[in-house]
Amino acid sequence: METFDVVVVGAGSAGAAVARRLADDDALRVLLLEAGGPDVNPDIHDPGGVFRLWGGPEDYDYRVAPQTRLGGRRPHWPRxxxxxxxxxxxxxxxxRGAPADYDAWGPGWSYPEVLPYFKRLEDFDRGAGDYHGAGGPVRVIADYAPHQxxxxxxxxxxxxxMPFNPDCNAERPDGAGFCQLTIRHGRRHSTADAYLRPRCDRPVLEIRTRARARRLIMRGRRCVGVEYAQDGRLHRVEAAHQVVVSAGTVESPRLLLLSGLGDAAGLRRHGLAVVEDLPGVGRNLHDxxxxxxxxxxxxxxxxxxPGLQPMHSQLFWRSRPGLPGPDVQPLFFHIPLYDEDMTxxxxxxxxxxxxxxxxSRGHLALTSADPDAPLxxxxxxxxxSADRACMLAAVELCRELTHAAALREWAGPELYPGDRELSEHIERTLVTYHHQVGxxxxxxxxxxxxxxxxIDGLRVADASVMPAVTSGNTNAPAIMIGERCADMVREEIGS
Known part of the structure; x- marks a missing residue:
């Protein structure tokens, strides 16, 4: 069996950061396993191609269980x-979200403790400052001409x-403004571009694509490697020091469950041997x-x-007093987002x-011991009920904005919800904001x-570890988690 110092499962927002930072140390051999293929689709790199990617070969294309508060609908989750x-x-x-978000994450994760990692990962187009970094792997732009x-x-x-906020990633996110974007020279700047491509020729980092992890290899109470499928064959690799699972909020718990780490009764129902009774695996799912x-x-x-996606302005707002941070984040598009039932x-x-x-908190669970079975x-x-009240307030806020004088030259009749009852409109049209965690x-x-x-020798580093979601898009926090995890692994190996 091949042996590496560290095996990282998943080359996404966090996993790419983990693998790259560890591979910067010439003393460590790192294997990065990615279930998908290389990022060769031109629509990945064109910021305007985002919607063309959904449902394609680069998308896990999950469907959630029928939602009782959505009339039994099963929203699509692109991942x-x-x-x-x-x-x-x-x-x-x-x-990044509100600084107060991180208070719920426990010791070591307060905003002053994570801010240096946000600054380290960033190459901000306005330069370094109290809240921003320059020269990091991820290009972040704020100075661009927005769509009219x-x-x-x-x-x-x-x-x-609402106050105009020129920098939602500074002291407070509250207010309206233009999104900071991971775009470089008019192209998407993914973590593959930011972290992996500059180091893909280093002999200490090996990247294997179309390599889907099927289970973790355990030796007693220690994780010693990964079994994965590639080209129709099963392979096994050993990790001399650590395995880091960074497969995302859906696939990371699946891998743990298939490896005997989860609720003991649930594992036994599927004929899986229990290695560690961890009822929290798959619980606390929210979005x-x-x-x-x-x-x-x-x-x-x-x-x-050219070089921008259609949604690059937003608003952070609090629907009621006493909140530690915004609970509403409308996102604005210069195109109509009709679903299949709209005209x-x-x-x-x-x-x-x-x-x-x-x-609201949900869960995910295995339906079978088959690694390819749907979850x-x-x-x-x-x-x-608080979420229903908040969504009603958010919709009403957006409707009010369309009557402002600043939109008079653009805003004609309201098409949706129009004269439909608001709770019915919400039930029929609610979709994911793509920020699943927990x-x-x-x-x-x-x-x-x-x-x-x-379990010794095993970490998880991605959005699944967030005990509570940040009040904003989750890509930046996930990358930060990967950066921190790399330091933690290096410190543990060094000790």
Whole structure:
């Protein structure tokens, strides 16, 4: 069996950062396993191609369980199955969330403790400062000319009393402004581009694509390697020091469960031997959610700008007093986002009402011991009454913005929800904000140093370890988790 010092499972937002930072140390041999293929699809690299990627070969294309609060609908979850993971499929929006978000993550994860890692990973186009870094792997842009409609919606929010915030990643995210984006020279800057491509020729880092991990190899209570499938054959590799699972909020818990790490009764139901009874694996699943407000345009909407995606303006807002951070994050598009049951003109635009501090908690579970069997995924959208109230407030806020004078030259009739009852519109149109977290949470599944409880030599590092989701897009925090994990592994090996 081949032996590496560290085996990393998953080349996504966190896994690419883990592998690259460890491979910067010439003393460590690192193997990175990615279930998907190389990132050769041109739509990955074109910021305007984001929607063309969904449902394609680079997408896991999950469907969640029927949602009781959504009329039994099963929303689609696009997730990256390619080098760069979901950073190769996402909207390229770079948001850290409110500093207070990290207080819920436990010792060692307060905002002052994670801020140096955010700065380390960043190459900010405005340069370094108290809240930003320059020269890091990930290019983040803030100084660009926005689309006219995106700019008008931001102006409408300011007119309605929201502060203009030129930097949502500084002291406070609250207010309206333009998104910071992971775009470099007009192309998506995924973690494959940022972390892996500059180091892919280093002999200490080996990357294997189309290599899907099927189980962890255990020796007693120590993880010693990974079994994976590639080209129709099973392979086994050994890790002399550590295995780091960075397969994402859906695939990381699946791998742990298939390896006997999870709720003992559930594992036995599928004939799996129990290595460690960890009931938290797969629990605590939660996600941000979006609902569209679509408005017909009074005049032709200009085409998309080269090198930008259509959603590059946003608003952070608190629906009620007493919150430690915003709970609403509408995202603004200069195109209409009609679903399969909607019709309307091409000249229209969308204000997506988003909730980003959900109280609802769901779970995922195996349906079989077969690694290729579909999972049961239940995010429990809007199960908590507070989430329903928050989404209603978010939709009403977006509707109000369309009546501002700043949008007068653009905003025609409201197409959706129009005259439909709001709760019915929410039930019929709610979709994921693509920010699923929590299924291997710190505290219940891993400790504050990301080590799986009861097992030596095994860590999890991705969005699944977040005990509570950040109040904003999750790509930046996931990369930060990968950066921190690499330091933790190196420190442990060195000691």
């Amino acid at each position: 990256g199955k390619v080098l760069g993971g979901s950073s190769s499929l996402n909207g390229m929006i770079f948001v 409609v995106n700019a008008a919606i931001v102006a409408a929010a300011v007119e309605q009393g 941000h959610a979006l609902v569209p407000v679509i408005v017909a345009a009074r005049r032709p909407v200009p085409p998309a700008l 309307g003109p091409d000249d229209a635009f969308t204000l997506m009402a988003g909730i980003v501090r959900p109280e 049961h995924i239940d995010p429990a959208y809007l199960r908590a 299924t291997c949470a710190m505290g219940t599944v891993v400790d504050q140093r990301l080590r799986v409880h009861g």
